[in-house]
Amino acid sequence: MSRTKELQKNLFGGTTSNARQFVMIAxxxxxxxxxxxxxxxxxxxxxxxxxxTQQYAYISVLSIGMLMVxxxxxIDLSVGSVAAFTGIVVAxxxxxxxxxxxxxxxxxxxxxxxxxxxxxxxxxxxGIPAFIVTLAGMLLFRGGNQYIGNAxxxxxxxxxxxxxxxxxxxxxxxxGYNNLTLLxxxxxxxxxxxxxxxxxxxxxxxEGAEPAPLWISVIRIVVMVAVIVFATLRFAGGRIGTSFxxxxxxxxxLVIAYSYYTRxxxxxxxxxAVGGNSRAAELSGVKLRRVNFMVMMNMSILAALAGMIFVxxxxxxGPQDGLSWELDAIAAVFIxxxxxxxxLGTVGGSIVGGLVMAVLNxxxxxxxxxxxxxxxxxxxxxxxxxxxxxxxxxxxxxSIIGSLTRPLRREPSAQSSDPTAQDRETARI
Amino acid sequence: MSAPPLLEMRSITKTFPGVTALSxxxxxxxxxxxxxxxxxxxxxxxTLMKVLSGVHPYGSYEGSIVYRGAETRFSDIRxxxxxxxxxIHQELALVPGMSITENIFLGNEPRRxxxxxxxxxxxxxxxxxxMVGLNEDPDTLxxxxxxxxxxxxxxxxxxxxxxxxxxxxxxxxALNETxxxxxxxxxxxxxxxxxxxxxxxxxxxEIEAIADSITILRDGRTxxxxxxxGEGADEDRIVRGMVGRDLGSRFPEHEPxxxxxxxxxxxxxxxxxxxxxxxxCKNSSFTVRxxxxxxxxxxxxxxxxxxxxxLFGRSYGVYLGGRVFKDGREIQLRSVADAIAHGLAYVSExxxxxxxxxxxxxxxxxxxxxxxxxxxxxxxxxxxxxxxAEEYRRNLRIKTPSVDEGVTKLSGGNQQKVVLAKWMFTDxxxxxxxxxxxxxxxxxxxxxxxxxxxxxxxxxxxxxxSSELPELIxxxxxxxxxxxxxITGEIARRDADPELLMKQMTSTKKxxxx
Numbered sequence: 001m002s003r004t005k006e007l008q009k010n011l012f013g014g015t016t017s018n019a020r021q022f023v024m025i026a027x028x029x030x031x032x033x034x035x036x037x038x039x040x041x042x043x044x045x046x047x048x049x050x051x052x053t054q055q056y057a058y059i060s061v062l063s064i065g066m067l068m069v070x071x072x073x074x075i076d077l078s079v080g081s082v083a084a085f086t087g088i089v090v091a092x093x094x095x096x097x098x099x100x101x102x103x104x105x106x107x108x109x110x111x112x113x114x115x116x117x118x119x120x121x122x123x124x125x126x127g128i129p130a131f132i133v134t135l136a137g138m139l140l141f142r143g144g145n146q147y148i149g150n151a152x153x154x155x156x157x158x159x160x161x162x163x164x165x166x167x168x169x170x171x172x173x174x175x176g177y178n179n180l181t182l183l184x185x186x187x188x189x190x191x192x193x194x195x196x197x198x199x200x201x202x203x204x205x206x207e208g209a210e211p212a213p214l215w216i217s218v219i220r221i222v223v224m225v226a227v228i229v230f231a232t233l234r235f236a237g238g239r240i241g242t243s244f245x246x247x248x249x250x251x252x253x254l255v256i257a258y259s260y261y262t263r264x265x266x267x268x269x270x271x272x273a274v275g276g277n278s279r280a281a282e283l284s285g286v287k288l289r290r291v292n293f294m295v296m297m298n299m300s301i302l303a304a305l306a307g308m309i310f311v312x313x314x315x316x317x318g319p320q321d322g323l324s325w326e327l328d329a330i331a332a333v334f335i336x337x338x339x340x341x342x343x344l345g346t347v348g349g350s351i352v353g354g355l356v357m358a359v360l361n362x363x364x365x366x367x368x369x370x371x372x373x374x375x376x377x378x379x380x381x382x383x384x385x386x387x388x389x390x391x392x393x394x395x396x397x398x399s400i401i402g403s404l405t406r407p408l409r410r411e412p413s414a415q416s417s418d419p420t421a422q423d424r425e426t427a428r429i
Numbered sequence: 430m431s432a433p434p435l436l437e438m439r440s441i442t443k444t445f446p447g448v449t450a451l452s453x454x455x456x457x458x459x460x461x462x463x464x465x466x467x468x469x470x471x472x473x474x475x476t477l478m479k480v481l482s483g484v485h486p487y488g489s490y491e492g493s494i495v496y497r498g499a500e501t502r503f504s505d506i507r508x509x510x511x512x513x514x515x516x517i518h519q520e521l522a523l524v525p526g527m528s529i530t531e532n533i534f535l536g537n538e539p540r541r542x543x544x545x546x547x548x549x550x551x552x553x554x555x556x557x558x559x560m561v562g563l564n565e566d567p568d569t570l571x572x573x574x575x576x577x578x579x580x581x582x583x584x585x586x587x588x589x590x591x592x593x594x595x596x597x598x599x600x601x602x603a604l605n606e607t608x609x610x611x612x613x614x615x616x617x618x619x620x621x622x623x624x625x626x627x628x629x630x631x632x633x634x635e636i637e638a639i640a641d642s643i644t645i646l647r648d649g650r651t652x653x654x655x656x657x658x659g660e661g662a663d664e665d666r667i668v669r670g671m672v673g674r675d676l677g678s679r680f681p682e683h684e685p686x687x688x689x690x691x692x693x694x695x696x697x698x699x700x701x702x703x704x705x706x707x708x709x710c711k712n713s714s715f716t717v718r719x720x721x722x723x724x725x726x727x728x729x730x731x732x733x734x735x736x737x738x739x740l741f742g743r744s745y746g747v748y749l750g751g752r753v754f755k756d757g758r759e760i761q762l763r764s765v766a767d768a769i770a771h772g773l774a775y776v777s778e779x780x781x782x783x784x785x786x787x788x789x790x791x792x793x794x795x796x797x798x799x800x801x802x803x804x805x806x807x808x809x810x811x812x813x814x815x816x817x818a819e820e821y822r823r824n825l826r827i828k829t830p831s832v833d834e835g836v837t838k839l840s841g842g843n844q845q846k847v848v849l850a851k852w853m854f855t856d857x858x859x860x861x862x863x864x865x866x867x868x869x870x871x872x873x874x875x876x877x878x879x880x881x882x883x884x885x886x887x888x889x890x891x892x893x894x895s896s897e898l899p900e901l902i903x904x905x906x907x908x909x910x911x912x913x914x915x916i917t918g919e920i921a922r923r924d925a926d927p928e929l930l931m932k933q934m935t936s937t938k939k940x941x942x943x
Contacts (some may be wrong), residue, residue, distance in 0.1 A: 006796065182484050198792055202811055202812055206812055206816065206819075260651040263809050264808050264809050264811075265807045265809060266800040266801070266804045266808075266809060267807060269793070269797075269800065270800075272786075272788070273786055273789075273797060276786035276787070276788040276789065277782075277783070277785070277786040277787065277788075279782065279783040280521070280782075280783050280784060280785055281786065282744070282765060282796075282799075283741070283744060283764045283765060283783055283784075284765070284797045284798040284851075285742075285764075285765045285768075285769045285773065285798055285799075287764075287766065342789055343786065343788045357452040381830065
């Protein structure tokens with residue numbers, strides 16, 4: 001084994017090599033560096049990172065739910081329409097029916113849950129393919145949005161706008177930075193170190209399983225802390241009045257929660273089992289229908305949340321909200337290493353996949369590339385990423401992605417690095 | 430034999446990774462005869478036919494095939510069909526939503542200037558249907574005719590390809606009495622027209638009635654070829670050839686300690702999931718004692734798997750009736766979760782399709798059926814998971830570099846051990862093992878037998894479903910025979926011999942319980 005390979009293995013995975021995730025992160029870093037140079041330093045400026053976070057937070061929220069849907073072996077085409085539908089319902093309730101905005105958010109989540117239950121019912125209990133159910137939902141809720149909103153734009157009040165356009169407030173002494181963002185960065189550093197130590201401890205309890213050498217842990221911590229410190233200073237040191245966006249915090253919380261759920265709980269493991277081999281899962285006592293129902297329902301709740309964040313950011317709900325969001329979310333999940341046939345993929349991977357697309361998009365716009373070329377390049381990129389996977393699978397090694405992403409999903413020593421790293425990288429934008 | 434044979438397969442050896450399916454097999458088929466091939470499940474009959482028809486192309490096997498005096502090197506099934514060799518598989522290869530005509534000419538459409546010449550097809554199809562004695566409108570969709578007639582459509586399809594050597598794999602397995610007789614008559618008619626047939630069959634009475642020669646395979650080897658005209662077909666001789674082998678030291682020493690009856694099934698009746706009038710289990714009743722290994726013998730399709738799966742939380746078919754008792758109390762097994770909770774475990778015959786998630790690694794597979802044992806408040810304790818998997822890796826001697834390894838990287842025998850570990854982890858009282866040694870090598874088989882015996886010694890009940898009679902006789906304390914969804918006999922170990930079992934497995938006549 002070559003030295004670099006060994007390093008890669010130690011940094012990113014436990015027993016099996018983890019080339020795919022390595023390639024993804026390397027690609028991301030490469031793209032960022034490329035645009036950083038070609039835009040003359042614009043990409044990593046505070047203002048751009050903050051805008052990027054706000055712009056893509058809602059897509060990433062969708063891609064978390066989409067990851068679980070795709071892992072379970074389904075697809076959801078309705079997320080954009082569900083987001084738009086929820087947006088108009090919430091906007092109308094708040095601005096025309098005097099519902100206080102916090103209650104409006106709860107109402108939005110409830111609407112999402114109801115829609116999700118509707119779609120989940122058809123998929124899980126009637127057995128109609130999710131592709132069809134959500135294709136119908138796409139039309140249904142797009143029409144619903146226009147019916148309720150009369151194809152008009154409905155504004156939302158300032159309080160509600162915070163979840164999409166708000167920032168961490170200024171507090172404490174004047175340090176020249178946003179203090180709360182600094183605090184957040186500090187917490188993130190502490191969390192990274194704590195996780196690394198804890199994973200070493202867990203690994204030690206497993207007799208026979210060697211924890212990675214100490215210096216690997218040290219490198220991992222140093223790299224991640226450096227990234228976090230850099231991102232923190234950028235976010236905290238932007239234009240006065242801006243700092244780390246509220247939508248970024250919502251996303252970070254969701255990423256951590258869902259990473260944990262999919263990787264560390266029985267419920268999460270059932271989703272992978274259903275997607276990997278539904279018959280085997282069923283014969284192992286997994287309640288197939290319930291899993292499918294919950295996955296579809298969860299997706300619509302997250303779509304509702306994404307819709308609200310978007311409405312809050314643009315200060316109004318309109319008939320064009322959420323158009324083709326489903327495509328962005330699905331692309332992010334597949335670039336992030338999920339398998340079309342289900343059973344494989346990670347929340348962290350999907351976030352990185354979404355980031356790659358976001359940075360690509362943002363960088364191309366900054367360099368003044370027309371939207372025609374942007375779409376062509378993104379399309380080719382998606383095709384290339386998945387083609388690479390398919391090619392690897394055809395080489396006779398059953399499901400390369402499987403063996404590659406597995407350590408990330410469940411390997412304790414690998415876990416410590418990636419999701420947190422990815423959260424931080426999300427924050428870095 | 431004066432005339433040279435139509436087909437001669439010489440010293441055919443075919444290996445799959447880890448398994449030798451055929452070893453030095455010889456087959457000689459005379460022109461114009463009906464040649465039967467007999468053997469137990471897994472004896473290599475189907476593999477031999479796949480070699481002949483090019484499914485396993487030239488180069489993937491050793492030995493030579495001489496057809497009409499010339500050596501053949503078929504690269505695929507089209508090449509063999511071009512030479513007039515057509516195989517009809519047990520699972521029919523028809524498109525249900527297409528008409529009889531469309532099916533017959535599928536992939537072989539008569540063409541005129543690149544367009545399908547339906548006029549030619551329609552006039553030709555009537556001739557073909559007359560040849561096979563099928564009196565149906567050729568525009569009828571295949572899904573609307575019975576399975577017997579579908580079989581005839583398959584044969585007509587073979588004639589459309591100008592067949593000279595027709596191979597039928599278990600042609601009557603899914604047919605009723607009348608359809609079977611019709612099919613056999615048809616084969617005799619073909620013989621008169623000079624068409625040679627090779628028929629794989631389990632049904633000895635049919636073979637006796639129709640075959641001119643019989644070749645017996647066992648464990649991938651040719652045992653003998655019987656010339657019926659010269660020597661006469663003797664059922665006992667065939668059975669002996671099919672099953673007779675040394676049972677000597679293939680099983681670990683085991684002293685059974687059998688307790689009370691703790692598990693009982695009464696009048697279990699289940700119908701096919703789609704076909705409402707087809708019963709896959711008819712009033713099946715059986716018992717299992719603690720510490721006992723109970724065998725279920727039967728031919729493929731006899732309904733053993735269906736019985737097991739329908740018991741295991743109604744995982745197959747539609748439940749019509751029957752009761753299950755455990756430790757004297759009636760229990761309800763409405764879902765797999767129920768079954769697991771009541772201490773049942775079912776190890777599937779098809780570990781790749783339904784036994785394992787092939788994307789998983791060893792440790793996630795081991796704990797998959799009872800996550801509750803390693804979770805606290807829904808959160809998986811990874812150290813506990815690792816320790817559990819490690820324990821089984823050591824106890825069952827699963828050969829893997831670590832429990833983090835993907836299950837696809839393991840050999841068949843070790844995968845099977847992982848599946849066994851997965852169900853042992855649920856701490857079951859009754860294990861149902863469906864073909865536990867299918868597709869794994871002799872050494873691993875021995876180890877699996879040892880594990881099964883150990884499970885019984887721990888006071889658990891074990892049901893072993895197997896198509897290998899010697900395995901059942903060597904391993905089980907008691908054997909039930911199953912034929913067409915009915916339990917046709919119960920034989921204690923001391924009385925069990927292959928010929929008796931084979932007879933019970935192939936007839937509905939109930940044996941008087943000794």
